Amino acid sequence: MELESCLRNQHVFNRxxxxxxxxxxxxxxxxxxEKIKKMKLEYRRIKDNSKAPRGGRTWKFYxxxxxVLNSRPALPYGPLSGSxxxxxVLQGGMVDGYHQFASSALPFGHSQHPxxxxxxxxxxxxxxxxxxxxxxxxxSYQQGSPGEHEMERAFLERAQNDSPISRVEMPIxxxxxxxxxxxxxxxNSSRIQNVVPRPGFSALHRLRKKRKGQRVKDPLDDLLLxxxxxxxxxxxxxxxxxxxxxxxxxxVEERRMQLEQxxxxxxxxxxxxxxxxxxxxxxxxxxxxxxxxxxxxxxxxLDFNQALSEIAGMAGGGGxxxxxxxxxxxxxxxxxxxDMHGFCNASEFQRSPYLSARGNIANIFRGSTEEGxxxxxxxxxxxxxxxxxxINFGTSENKLCFDLMSKRLTQTDMNLMExxxxxYPDWKGHMFLREEVARFLTYYCKAPAxxxxxxxxxxxxxxxxxxxxxTVLCDPGEAVLIATPxxxxxxxxxxxxxxxxxxxxxxxSKITGTSTRPFQLTVDKLEKALQDARAEGVTVRAxxxxxxxxxxxxxxxxxxxxxxxxxxxxxxxHVIVDEIYMLSVFDESATFHSVLGMDxxxxxxxxxVMWGISKDFxxxxxxxxxxxxxxxDVANAVASLCYFHGVCGPVQHKVAQLLRDRxxxxxxxxxxxxxxxxxxxxxxxxxxxxxxxxxxxxNAGFFVWIDFRKYLRTGTFEEEMLLWRRFxxxxxxxxxxKAFECSEPGWFRIIFADKTHRLQLGMQRIRKVLEEREQEIxxxxxxxxxxxxxxxxxxxxxxxxxxxxxxxxTCAGSSNLGDLIGLLQQQMxxxxxxxxNTAEQFAQEKPEIYDVFSKxxxxx
Numbered sequence: 059m060e061l062e063s064c065l066r067n068q069h070v071f072n073r074x075x076x077x078x079x080x081x082x083x084x085x086x087x088x089x090x091x092e093k094i095k096k097m098k099l100e101y102r103r104i105k106d107n108s109k110a111p112r113g114g115r116t117w118k119f120y121x122x123x124x125x126v127l128n129s130r131p132a133l134p135y136g137p138l139s140g141s142x143x144x145x146x147v148l149q150g151g152m153v154d155g156y157h158q159f160a161s162s163a164l165p166f167g168h169s170q171h172p173x174x175x176x177x178x179x180x181x182x183x184x185x186x187x188x189x190x191x192x193x194x195x196x197x198s199y200q201q202g203s204p205g206e207h208e209m210e211r212a213f214l215e216r217a218q219n220d221s222p223i224s225r226v227e228m229p230i231x232x233x234x235x236x237x238x239x240x241x242x243x244x245x246n247s248s249r250i251q252n253v254v255p256r257p258g259f260s261a262l263h264r265l266r267k268k269r270k271g272q273r274v275k276d277p278l279d280d281l282l283l284x285x286x287x288x289x290x291x292x293x294x295x296x297x298x299x300x301x302x303x304x305x306x307x308x309x310v311e312e313r314r315m316q317l318e319q320x321x322x323x324x325x326x327x328x329x330x331x332x333x334x335x336x337x338x339x340x341x342x343x344x345x346x347x348x349x350x351x352x353x354x355x356x357x358x359x360l361d362f363n364q365a366l367s368e369i370a371g372m373a374g375g376g377g378x379x380x381x382x383x384x385x386x387x388x389x390x391x392x393x394x395x396x397d398m399h400g401f402c403n404a405s406e407f408q409r410s411p412y413l414s415a416r417g418n419i420a421n422i423f424r425g426s427t428e429e430g431x432x433x434x435x436x437x438x439x440x441x442x443x444x445x446x447x448x449i450n451f452g453t454s455e456n457k458l459c460f461d462l463m464s465k466r467l468t469q470t471d472m473n474l475m476e477x478x479x480x481x482y483p484d485w486k487g488h489m490f491l492r493e494e495v496a497r498f499l500t501y502y503c504k505a506p507a508x509x510x511x512x513x514x515x516x517x518x519x520x521x522x523x524x525x526x527x528x529t530v531l532c533d534p535g536e537a538v539l540i541a542t543p544x545x546x547x548x549x550x551x552x553x554x555x556x557x558x559x560x561x562x563x564x565x566x567s568k569i570t571g572t573s574t575r576p577f578q579l580t581v582d583k584l585e586k587a588l589q590d591a592r593a594e595g596v597t598v599r600a601x602x603x604x605x606x607x608x609x610x611x612x613x614x615x616x617x618x619x620x621x622x623x624x625x626x627x628x629x630x631x632h633v634i635v636d637e638i639y640m641l642s643v644f645d646e647s648a649t650f651h652s653v654l655g656m657d658x659x660x661x662x663x664x665x666x667v668m669w670g671i672s673k674d675f676x677x678x679x680x681x682x683x684x685x686x687x688x689x690x691d692v693a694n695a696v697a698s699l700c701y702f703h704g705v706c707g708p709v710q711h712k713v714a715q716l717l718r719d720r721x722x723x724x725x726x727x728x729x730x731x732x733x734x735x736x737x738x739x740x741x742x743x744x745x746x747x748x749x750x751x752x753x754x755x756x757n758a759g760f761f762v763w764i765d766f767r768k769y770l771r772t773g774t775f776e777e778e779m780l781l782w783r784r785f786x787x788x789x790x791x792x793x794x795x796k797a798f799e800c801s802e803p804g805w806f807r808i809i810f811a812d813k814t815h816r817l818q819l820g821m822q823r824i825r826k827v828l829e830e831r832e833q834e835i836x837x838x839x840x841x842x843x844x845x846x847x848x849x850x851x852x853x854x855x856x857x858x859x860x861x862x863x864x865x866x867x868t869c870a871g872s873s874n875l876g877d878l879i880g881l882l883q884q885q886m887x888x889x890x891x892x893x894x895n896t897a898e899q900f901a902q903e904k905p906e907i908y909d910v911f912s913k914x915x916x917x918x
Contacts, residue, residue, distance in 0.1 A: 313841055420554055430782075430791045439789070441815065449812075449820040452791040454545075454608065454760050456642070456676035456811040458734040462727055463676055466719070472712050479707030485700040486693070487516030487684075488707065491714045495684050498717040499669065502641065503652035513688055515696055516710065518681040520638055520670045522703035523696075524551035527666065527685075528558040530695040531632050532599045537561045539588060539631065540602040541579045543609055543763075543798030543805070548602065561598055563587035564801040567765070576754060577610050577763075579618075581625050588629060600632035601625075606639040606650065609798055609807040610763050611756025613643065616651045620660070623653070627661040635667045638683075641674035641728065644735035645757035654686065663689045671713060673760070676731070676811075681705070682713050735760070735811060742810040745821045749828060760811035767804030769831045771838065778803040781831065790823040 071094075072087035079085070085093075409418055430452055439447035466472075478488070486492065492514040500509045517523050524547075528538060534557035540548065541563040552558045563584050565577040572580050584601070591598050603622060605614045614622070626633045635653045643650045652667070659665050670683035682705055687693050705713075716723075742762055746753050752765040770777040775796050781804075782794040795805035808824075810817065901908040 317841065430786055430793075433786060434791050437789075439816065439819075446789060448786070448789045448791050449816055449823070450791045451808045451810075451812070451820055452793040454673070454809055455678045456673060456731070456735075456760055457813060458738065458811050459676040459727065459731050462730060466716065466722065466727075467677075467712060471715050474711050475708065479711055481707070483704070483707060483710070485704060486697045487514070487700075487705065488710050488714075491516060491710045494714045494717045496686075499654060499667075499684075499686060501720070503637075503654040505652075505654045506657050509654065509686060512690075513686050513693065515685040515687070515693055515700065516705055517683050517685065517696075517700055517703045518705050519672065519703075520636060520668050520683040521547055521551045522681075523668050523683050523685050524548055524634075525555040526696045526699045526703065527600075527632075527634055527692075528552040528556035529699065530692060532556060532558045533597075534558070536597045536599050537591060538600045538602055538634075539563060539584065539591070539598050541565055541583070543577070543795060543800040544602070544604060545608045546797045546799070549799075559596070561587055561591040561596065562799060566801055567805075575612075577612070579607075579612075579614075579622075581621050584622070584625055598629075598631065600634055603633060603635045605635060605637055605653075606643065606756075606758035608639065608759060609761050609793070610754060611759045611761060613648055613650055613756075613758050616656065619651060619653060619656065623660045623665065626664065630664070632664045632666065633661070635665070637667060638670050638673050639759045640669065642731075642735065642760065643758040644732040644739065648757040650758070666692065671716070675716065675727075680709060680713075682709065738810045738812065738814075738817060741814070741817055742808065742821065745825075749825060751828070760809050761807050762810060764806045764808055765804065766806050766828075767802070769828055769835070770804050771835060773803050775803045781827075782806070784827050784831065785824065788823045788827050790820050790827075792824075 068087055068091075071091040074090040074094075075085045075087045078090070410421060413421055434448045434450045434452070437447045438444060439449045489511065492511040495514045495516070496509040496511045499505065499514075503509075517526065528551070532538060537559040538552060539561045542565060549560060552560060563579070563586070565579060565583065567576040569576060569578075572582065588598055601622070603614070603619075605619070606612065607614075623633055625631075633653075637652055640650055640652060653659070653665060654667055666685060666687040666689070668683060668685055671680065672678040672682070685693075685696060687696075739757075739762070743753065743755060746762070746764065754763040756763075766781060767773065769781055778794050778796060782792065785792050793807040795803065795807075798807065812820075
C-alpha cells in the first residue's frame with residue numbers, strides 16, 4: 059500500500075516535521091513529504107534493479123524498511139470517523155508483489171495516547187506498470203508498533219546526515235504525484251527541488267512522465283495567451299504611433315518657424331531691391347535736374363575722403379556692403395567708383411586719427427580671400443601635428459615639386475657670396491641675371507630673334523610689376539581694361555599705389571554670338587566694355603591679358619592674341635601680358651603661344667610681357683618677377699620704382715644659376731612637374747565627375763574653375779559667400795567667384811597642385827559639404843512645394859527672388875529711367891509688399907518716426 063500525497067494525509071507529514079523540530083532539524087510538512095518521496099523512489103530503484111545504494115553505502119533506513127514490510131501484520135480496515143474501512147488483509151508477500159512503501163504512514167509512537175490518523179491510500183502494481191482501481195477514500199491506521207519506531211529512528215538519522223543540496227528549495231510546477239494521481243493541492247503548498255530523472259528510475263516514474271506529456275492542453279489557455287499577446291502588441295503600436303505623431307508635430311512647427319524666417323528674409327531682400335531701384339531713379343532725376351547726363355565724366359582722381367566717408371556710412375548701417383556688390387555687374391561705371399570698398403570690412407571700420415584718408419583705406423583694405431587666408435595660417439593642416447586643420451585649396455601654389463627644387467637650390471653652385479651681391483645693384487637688376495632672363499625667355503617663348511638684356515627689368519614679384527606699370531602708364535582716376543573673372547590680386551596692386559580703377563569686360567558661361575566656349579574673351583566684349591567706359595568719361599589707358607588665364611585656365615591661340623593686340627593698337631592702349639603660368643601647361647594636347655614668340659607685334663612700344671618663377675618653378679616664397687618691354691621710357695620709369703621693389707643680390711645669383719641649368723630644367727624638372735600636375739588634375743576632375751559637378755576642363759595652371767551654382771538657394775553672391783564659409787567651416791579653403799569679379803554667382807576655383815593625401819582628404823570634405831547642401835535644398839524645395847499646394851498659390855516673395863535673379867542684372871544696369879520704372883513696376887506686381895506696408899500702418903506701428911517724417915515733408 060502507498061500513501062497518496064494529498065491534503066487528507068498532510069497531518070501525518072506535519073507530525074513528522076514537529077518531531078524533527080524537537081530534534082533541532084527544521085523542516086515543514088511539505089518538505090518532509092517530498093523527502094520521503096525521494097527516499098521511496100531510491101528504495102524502489104534499488105529493489106527493482108537489485109543494486110546497492112549510490113557510492114556503495116548501505117543505509118539503516120533501507121534495512122528497517124525491509125524488516126517492517128516483511129513482518130508487518132494485517133491491517134483491518136473499517137468505518138472510522140466517517141471513513142470507509144476496507145476488509146482486506148495485507149500479507150508480507152504483498153511487499154514482493156507490489157513493492158509498496160507508505161510514504162505518509164511512517165510510524166511515530168507516542169508514549170501516552172496513540173492517535174488514530176486518517177490516511178488515504180492507493181494500490182500500485184509496479185510489475186505491470188499500471189495502477190489498480192483506487193481503494194476506499196480513507197483508512198484508519200494506528201501507530202506505535204516496535205518496527206515502526208525503529209523506522210522512525212532510521213529516518214531521523216538519514217535526515218541528520220542528509221547533504222545540504224537536498225535542502226535547497228526550488229519552485230516547481232504542479233504535476234502528477236509519484237503515485238500517478240494529480241495533486242491540485244500542491245499549488246497552495248511550498249515548492250521544493252525536483253529530482254532530476256536518472257537512468258534506473260522505476261517504471262512508475264516513467265509512467266508519470268508519459269502521462270504528463272499526454273495531458274491535453276486546454277484551448278482556452280491558448281486563446282487567453284493569444285489575447286494577451288495581441289493586447290501587448292496593440293499597446294506597443296499605439297505608443298509608437300503617439301511618438302511619431304508627437305515628432306511630426308514638432309517637425310511641422312519647426313518647418314513653420316523656418317518658413318516664417320525665410321519669408322522675413324525675403325521681404326527684407328525685396329525691400330532692399332525696391333529701395334535700390336528708387337535710389338537709382340532719384341540719382342538719374344537729380345542729374346537731369348542739374349543739367350547733367352548719365353554719361354557724366356568721372357573725376358580725374360578718386361577722392362579718398364569721399365570714399366572714406368562712404369565706407370563709414372556703410373559701417374553705420376547705411377547699406378549692406380555685400381548687397382551693394384551683388385548688383386555691381388549691371389551698375390554704371392560712374393556708380394561703381396567705390397567698388398574697391400568691397401574689399402574692405404566696413405562693419406568693422408574705425409577711422410584712425412593717425413592716418414590720412416589714403417592711409418585709412420590702405421589700413422582696412424582687404425582682398426575678398428583675405429579672411430580665409432588668415433584663418434588658414436591660424437589653423438594649417440598638418441598630417442601629424444594638426445590633422446583637423448584647414449586644407450588650402452584657395453592659394454595658387456605648386457606644392458608638388460618641393461623635393462626637386464630644394465635639392466637643386468642647395469647645390470654648391472648656388473652658394474656664392476661676392477661683394478657685388480652685397481652692394482646696391484643696377485635698379486633694373488644685375489646684368490648677369492638680366493642676360494640669363496633674356497636667353498631663357500628667348501628659348502622658352504620661342505622668340506623669332508634673341509631678346510635683349512637691356513629690355514629686361516627685375517622686380518620682387520609680378521604684383522610689384524602691376525603696381526609699377528599702373529603707376530607709370532595711368533594717371534589717378536584713369537582705368538585699365540581687364541576681362542573677368544581674373545586674379546583678384548591685380549585690383550589690390552593697381553588701386554592701392556596708383557589710384558587706378560579697373561574697367562571690366564564681363565565674361566559669362568553662356569556660349570553666344572561668336573563665342574565657342576564658356577567665358578571666352580572676344581574682341582566684341584572688349585569693344586563694348588571700352589565704349590561704355592568712354593561714354594561715362596573714363597579714360598582707359600591699358601589692357602591686361604592673362605595667358606594662361608587665371609582662374610579659367612584658358613590658353614589663347616595665336617589668332618586670338620593677334621586680335622587682342624590689334625584691338626589695343628586701334629585704341630592706342632598699352633597691353634600688359636601676364637605669362638606667369640607659361641611653363642605650367644601640363645598636357646601635350648595644349649600648346650602655349652607667347653606674345654614674345656609672335657613674328658610681328660602690332661604695337662611693340664605698347665606691348666609689355668611679365669613672367670616670374672613663383673608658379674612655374676614652385677617657389678612662391680622667392681619673390682622674383684621680370685618685365686620685358688622694348689619701350690625704354692616705360693623701362694626707365696619702372697626701374698625708378700625698383701628702388702622700392704628690388705631683389706637682393708644673393709637671390710639674383712640663385713635665380714640666374716637656376717635659369718642657366720637648361721638640361722636640368724628640361725630633363726628633370728619640367729618632365730616631373732608636368733606629370734605630377736596632370737595626375738593631380740585627373741584625380742580632382744574625376745572626383746568632380748563622380749559628384750556630377752560641372753567644371754571647365756583645361757590643361758594649364760594649378761586650378762579648376764568649378765560650377766557650384768546648383769548648390770545655391772538663390773543666385774546671389776550672398777549665397778555664394780555662405781557656401782564659401784560652409785567650406786571653410788568644414789576645414790577646406792576655396793576661392794569664390796566674387797574674389798575674381800565673376801558676374802555669375804556660384805563659381806569657385808580649386809587648386810589641385812597638392813600632395814595626394816591632402817587632395818583626397820580635401821575632396822572628402824568638399825563632398826560632405828555638397829551632399830549636406832543638396833539635401834537641405836531638396837528639403838526646402840519639398841517644403842515650399844507642400845506649402846504652395848496648401849495655399850493654392852506660390853509665395854510672392856519667392857517670385858520676387860525669381861524675377862530679380864533673372865532680370866535685375868540687366869535692367870538695373872541700365873541708366874535709362876524708363877527701364878528702372880519698368881523694373882519697379884515688375885517688382886510691385888510680383889509682391890504685395892506695398893499693400894502690406896502702407897503709410898497708415900507705419901504711422902500706427904511707429905508714430906514717433908512718422909511724425910518726424912511728416913515734419914520733414916512739410917518743410918519741403
